[in-house]
Amino acid sequence: MKKVSVSFTLNGDPVTAEVPAAWTLLRTLRENFEFTGAKEGCGVGECGACTVIVDGDAVNSCIFPIPEIEGKSVVTIEGIADKDGNLHPLQKAFLDNNGVQCGFCTSGMIMSAKALLDKNHNPTEDEIRTSIAGNLCRCTGYVQIVEAIGMAAKK
Amino acid sequence: MLNYDYIKPESIKDVFSLLKEYGAEATLIAGGTDVMVNIRNRKLSPGVLISLRGLMDLQYINKNKGYHIGGMTTHRMLEQSELVKNELSALHDGASRVGSVQIRNVATIGGNICNAAPSADTAGPLLVLDAVVVLEGPEGKRKIPVAEFFTGPSTTVRREDEVLVEFDIPEDNSRYGSAYWKHSRRKAMDLPILGVAVALNLAEDRTIVDARIGLSVVAPTPIRALRAEEYLKGKSFREDVLLEAGRIASSEASPRDSIRGKAWYRGDMIKVFVPRMAKLAAERRGVI
Ligand SMILES: Cc1cc2nc3c(=O)[nH]c(=O)nc-3n(C[C@H](O)[C@H](O)[C@H](O)COP(=O)(O)OP(=O)(O)OC[C@H]3O[C@@H](n4cnc5c(N)ncnc54)[C@H](O)[C@@H]3O)c2cc1C
Ligand code: FES
Ligand code: FES
Numbered sequence: 001m002k003k004v005s006v007s008f009t010l011n012g013d014p015v016t017a018e019v020p021a022a023w024t025l026l027r028t029l030r031e032n033f034e035f036t037g038a039k040e041g042c043g044v045g046e047c048g049a050c051t052v053i054v055d056g057d058a059v060n061s062c063i064f065p066i067p068e069i070e071g072k073s074v075v076t077i078e079g080i081a082d083k084d085g086n087l088h089p090l091q092k093a094f095l096d097n098n099g100v101q102c103g104f105c106t107s108g109m110i111m112s113a114k115a116l117l118d119k120n121h122n123p124t125e126d127e128i129r130t131s132i133a134g135n136l137c138r139c140t141g142y143v144q145i146v147e148a149i150g151m152a153a154k155k
Numbered sequence: 156m157l158n159y160d161y162i163k164p165e166s167i168k169d170v171f172s173l174l175k176e177y178g179a180e181a182t183l184i185a186g187g188t189d190v191m192v193n194i195r196n197r198k199l200s201p202g203v204l205i206s207l208r209g210l211m212d213l214q215y216i217n218k219n220k221g222y223h224i225g226g227m228t229t230h231r232m233l234e235q236s237e238l239v240k241n242e243l244s245a246l247h248d249g250a251s252r253v254g255s256v257q258i259r260n261v262a263t264i265g266g267n268i269c270n271a272a273p274s275a276d277t278a279g280p281l282l283v284l285d286a287v288v289v290l291e292g293p294e295g296k297r298k299i300p301v302a303e304f305f306t307g308p309s310t311t312v313r314r315e316d317e318v319l320v321e322f323d324i325p326e327d328n329s330r331y332g333s334a335y336w337k338h339s340r341r342k343a344m345d346l347p348i349l350g351v352a353v354a355l356n357l358a359e360d361r362t363i364v365d366a367r368i369g370l371s372v373v374a375p376t377p378i379r380a381l382r383a384e385e386y387l388k389g390k391s392f393r394e395d396v397l398l399e400a401g402r403i404a405s406s407e408a409s410p411r412d413s414i415r416g417k418a419w420y421r422g423d424m425i426k427v428f429v430p431r432m433a434k435l436a437a438e439r440r441g442v443i
Contacts, residue, residue, distance in 0.1 A: 002160045022157035024191070044192045045258055046344060057231075057260040063191035064261070065184070067161040068208055112256065133343030134255020 006070045010035075011079025017066075025069055026050045026061035029076060037077035037107040041136070048135030051108035052076045058115035060134070077107035080114060089155040090114055090148070099148035101139035109135045113149045123153055157194065163206040167318060170205060171293040174316050177203050183318070184208075185227060186261035188254070189270045213265075213320055218242070222324035226265030226289075230277075234259060243324060244439050245280035245333035245352045252276055252337045255344055265319040268304065271311045271376070272346075278305070278377035279352035280335045282369035284328055289321040290314075298323070305376035331356045331365070332440025334432045338424055340415075348416040349373050351428035353435075357442040361392040368400070368429060373408035373421050380404035383429065392437060397430035404429045 004021045007014065010033065017032045029035045029052070041049035043062045050062040053075040080088040090110045093099070100106050109132055116123055116131035123131070128149045129142075137145060164170050174181055180202030184190045193199040207213070213227035216236050222243060224233070233239050233250035240247040253259055253267070253276050267277045268288065281301045288299045290313055301322075304311050313319065333354035339345040350371035356364040366387035368380040383404035390396045410421035437443045 001158055004161060020158070021161040022159050022194075044195055045188055045254070048255065048257060051257055058257050059260055060257045063187055063195075065161060065187055065191065065204070065206070067163060068187075068206065070163075115256070130343075131256055134257045136344075 004067045006066060008069045008071060009073040011075055019066055021065075021067055023066045024062055025052065025054075025059075025064040025066055025074070028066050028069075029061060029074075035076055035078050038111075039104055039107065041104065045134075046136070047105075048108040048112060048132070049105055051111040051135065053111055053115050053118075056115065056118065058112045058131075075111070075114075077110060080110070088114070090117070090152040093148040093152035093155075094145070097144050097148040097151060099140060099145045105135055105137040105140075109137065109145055113152070117149070117153055121153065123149075125150065128153075157200075159194075159201050160203040161206065162203060163209045165209045167210060167291060167320070170207065170210070170318060171316060173203075173205050175293070177205070179315075181205050183269075185263040185266040186229065188258050188262040189266060189272075207265075207318065221326040222328065224264060224322040224324070226319040226321055227263050228265075230254075230259035230262050230264065230267075231256070233264065233277075242329055243280075243284055243333065244436075245283055245335040245354060246277060248335035249276040249278075249280040249337070249350075249352070252343075264322065268301070268322075269311060269313060269319055271305050271307075271309050273308050273374070273376060274346045274350070274372045275377065276335075276337055276347065276350065276371075279350045279369035279371045280333070281322065281324075282377055282379055283333055283335075283352040283354035283367040284324045284331075285354075285367065287323040287325075288319060289323060290317040291320045292317040296320070302379055307375050327356075328354070331367075332436040332438070332442075334435035334439065335369075336428045336432050338428060346415065347372055349410070349421045349424055349428075350377075351425060351432050353429065353432035355392075355433055355436040355440060357392055357437055357440055359442065361442060363387045363390050363392055363396075366400070366433070368404050370404065370408055370425060372415075373410040373425065375409075378407070380407045380429075382407055392433075392443065394430070397433050398426070400433070401426040401429035 039049035041047035182201040213225040335352040352369035371377040405425040
């Protein structure tokens with residue numbers, strides 16, 4: 001097995017991983033770091049359940065080659081609550097507005113929304129919808145999710 | 156079990172020597188949104204992936220005696236560029252409709268064109284902007300009009316030792332208005348049933364000085380509707396003229412039935428969207 005050693009920042013902490021070169025960022029997060037917040041839905045970029053933030057941008061970690069993560073900064077759902085364990089405003093808004101049912105899409109939805117809100121504090125509904133167009137939800141429906149993101153933006 | 160090496164050279168010279176060293180074992184990877192999916196679906200099993208993401212100097216959009224777009228420029232950069240939005244509007248339309256934000260953040264315009272899907276969303280726009288592909292190989296550069304770049308579904312004139320480094324778009328596009336319509340069932344995360352791009356140069360008196368029409372998903376490669384373009388030149392910009400251009404363009408296509416749409420439907424939709432995109436292009440040009 002051809003391996004690579006990569007060093008990057010994971011939720012603010014410097015980390016190093018030695019994994020097969022053919023692994024994806026998603027597999028490395030889940031199997032090497034045991035950060036299982038990012039999910040594998042489709043594995044081919046279609047569903048967004050694996051969304052994480054790399055250097056400020058939302059990406060599908062299921063098709064992100066692990067060697068490309070060298071030197072970059074990765075933020076996952078595990079890293080967005082504050083140090084005392086207080087939930088991020090997006091997490092609170094999803095709970096308060098019933099934006100979660102089975103939860104499989106939720107971490108990806110929240111990371112896509114966070115990438116938007118970090119750059120745009122006052123998004124229109126259209127901008128919110130575009131930001132999560134690559135995130136499929138099979139149970140909640142999108143109305144509560146879009147509302148939750150709008151509520152979090154106001155905080 | 157997937158097992159390949161991954162090498163990320165820092166210079167294009169190193170890319171050429173690695174391609175020479177690994178030969179058929181090697182596959183180039185840019186954003187990887189086609190490559191990684193093909194590997195996962197077992198359509199591709201490279202021995203080594205050679206990443207172009209170390210060539211950050213191939214990410215740019217500028218205007219200097221014409222427009223220049225680096226091969227590694229992402230769809231997201233194109234979507235967010237005011238220059239592209241205002242002066243190369245069809246390309247803005249195409250790039251901002253690729254996949255999702257997550258896809259556009261990494262997927263490149265060079266990858267979209269080298270992958271050469273008949274449905275590639277930047278192909279129609281590049282055709283009507285008269286773009287030229289700049290390929291660089293160990294022996295130097297060569298330039299090929301986008302209209303001659305595709306040879307069939309997933310095949311192009313690019314040699315295996317060449318990298319797509321730039322798109323050159325002629326300066327005279329500043330006199331054209333342009334627009335691209337991706338006709339699909341969903342607004343996002345869907346491939347087009349067909350794509351229609353139009354660029355128009357209109358005189359103040361509404362005479363059509365020049366017209367370019369690009370069609371995708373209606374032939375083995377994205378095509379220009381040259382007869383419809385010829386018909387439009389010198390005519391007055393009027394509804395009946397545009398409708399006739401749509402009919403001619405439709406007769407130049409050779410659509411097929413597929414899960415996304417029937418051939419007859421694709422043919423009829425060309426007649427609808429050629430006039431519509433011509434109107435949008437004219438509106439953007441500020442003539443109507
Ligand atoms: C979920 C999903 C949705 C998508 N939606 C769309 C869509 O709506 N519209 C659309 O058009 N496409 C879509 N695509 C396809 C894909 O995202 C695009 O074709 C994209 O532009 C490919 O760029 P890339 O940088 O990711 O290419 P890669 O996957 O890295 O490469 C693609 C091909 O081009 C070659 N290559 C790449 N760059 C160069 C270069 N500079 N020189 C020489 N060869 C090169 C590679 O060897 C490979 O053969 C989608 C893909 C996914 C996974
Ligand atoms: S698992 Fe990555 S997009 Fe579906
Ligand atoms: S909550 Fe179940 S998929 Fe969205």
